[in-house]
Amino acid sequence: LYGTTDSSKSGAAFPDDDLRRLLQQLVRTGGLLEPGHQSHDHDGLRASPSEVFALGELLEAGTLSQQELGARLGLEKSTVSRLAAGLEQRGWLTREREADDRRLFRLGLTDEGQHVAQRIGDHLRGHHTQLLNQLTPAERAGLTLGLTGLVRALKTHHDRAEA
Amino acid sequence: LYGTTDSSKSGAAFPDDDLRRLLQQLVRTGGLLEPGHQSHDHDGLRASPSEVFALGELLEAGTLSQQELGARLGLEKSTVSRLAAGLEQRGWLTREREADDRRLFRLGLTDEGQHVAQRIGDHLRGHHTQLLNQLTPAERAGLTLGLTGLVRALKTHHDRAEA
DNA sequence: AAAGATTGAGTTGTCAATCTTA
DNA sequence: TAAGATTGACAACTCAATCTTT
Numbered sequence: 001l002y003g004t005t006d007s008s009k010s011g012a013a014f015p016d017d018d019l020r021r022l023l024q025q026l027v028r029t030g031g032l033l034e035p036g037h038q039s040h041d042h043d044g045l046r047a048s049p050s051e052v053f054a055l056g057e058l059l060e061a062g063t064l065s066q067q068e069l070g071a072r073l074g075l076e077k078s079t080v081s082r083l084a085a086g087l088e089q090r091g092w093l094t095r096e097r098e099a100d101d102r103r104l105f106r107l108g109l110t111d112e113g114q115h116v117a118q119r120i121g122d123h124l125r126g127h128h129t130q131l132l133n134q135l136t137p138a139e140r141a142g143l144t145l146g147l148t149g150l151v152r153a154l155k156t157h158h159d160r161a162e163a
Numbered sequence: 164l165y166g167t168t169d170s171s172k173s174g175a176a177f178p179d180d181d182l183r184r185l186l187q188q189l190v191r192t193g194g195l196l197e198p199g200h201q202s203h204d205h206d207g208l209r210a211s212p213s214e215v216f217a218l219g220e221l222l223e224a225g226t227l228s229q230q231e232l233g234a235r236l237g238l239e240k241s242t243v244s245r246l247a248a249g250l251e252q253r254g255w256l257t258r259e260r261e262a263d264d265r266r267l268f269r270l271g272l273t274d275e276g277q278h279v280a281q282r283i284g285d286h287l288r289g290h291h292t293q294l295l296n297q298l299t300p301a302e303r304a305g306l307t308l309g310l311t312g313l314v315r316a317l318k319t320h321h322d323r324a325e326a
Numbered sequence: 327a328a329a330g331a332t333t334g335a336g337t338t339g340t341c342a343a344t345c346t347t348a
Numbered sequence: 349t350a351a352g353a354t355t356g357a358c359a360a361c362t363c364a365a366t367c368t369t370t
Binding site for chain 1: 351352353354355
């Protein structure tokens with residue numbers, strides 16, 4: 001995309017064309033989170049990718065406010081609001097007003113929610129492991145190194161835009 | 164996500180936890196295509212990420228059917244239908260029924276569409292180059308190697324699911 | 327039938343405006 | 349005022365059903 005054609009016009013010569021192409025392919029194939037599907041079955045349990053992530057974050061953190069969850073997920077507070085409402089309705093999540101500061105909701109997993117999070121987490125782990133096992137050790141090492149740098153670059157870019 | 168907690172339960176020990184965490188961060192921060200924004204301004208031109216990609220594909224390919232464009236973009240034919248309609252309305256794209264087989268639309272860029280594609284392409288290239296310049300050479304090399312492998316793995320996974 | 331494109335319904339997200347508590 | 353959460357309007361998808369040409 002925007003790769004081979006007319007590199008003369010931009011004048012500068014972009015040496016990392018290959019890398020850019022790869023990123024685009026990656027984003028498009030998407031498959032990192034089992035793609036295309038906007039929702040997702042594990043053992044008969046249905047959850048959207050964001051719901052899956054949310055359960056994972058809560059399993060890891062114990063309890064979170066909606067804001068905190070939103071920050072971890074990279075989602076708007078409004079999205080988190082509806083997300084949490086949905087999970088609550090399915091009985092996977094509890095929302096209790098904080099005693100100290102009643103503006104906050106404290107989100108936590110129910111017993112069933114923990115069970116679900118655990119099952120889905122295992123499923124995802126397995127899927128990812130299977131994918132990564134198809135890479136050579138050198139590819140895995142390179143990916144780790146490269147993505148670390150890329151995340152750092154994106155983060156500074158993002159932070160700069162906020163200020 | 165699903166990383167530190169309770170690795171005992173799955174029994175197998177997942178050695179590539181770091182890599183999985185990185186991928187998740189990447190997907191969430193998203194910023195590869197200038198994130199968060201669901202639409203996107205360049206030089207006063209407004210286009211969604213998919214529209215940007217579509218223009219790029221057409222610039223590269225010359226003409227495409229909607230199916231072909233959808234395949235390259237990883238989008239449903241229905242999405243492509245509305246996408247193409249929108250670009251046509253803005254005067255950036257032409258849709259002509261194929262003479263040989265009138266089921267197909269042959270999509271092509273108008274002169275203005277080519278101009279826009281060129282400008283946006285330059286902008287994107289610049290953005291990506293700027294990002295990648297923040298990486299060390301080793302990180303760039305690793306990223307290229309690792310993503311090549313990952314794209315391959317995702318592709319085989321995807322192909323297997325189709326069959 | 328089968329293949330390309332379209333249309334309608336539902337999901338997941340954003341952004342902007344509002345409500346509520348501090 | 350401002351911070352957390354909610355609501356309403358809209359965008360960009362997917363999926364399933366349909367229309368049109370082969």
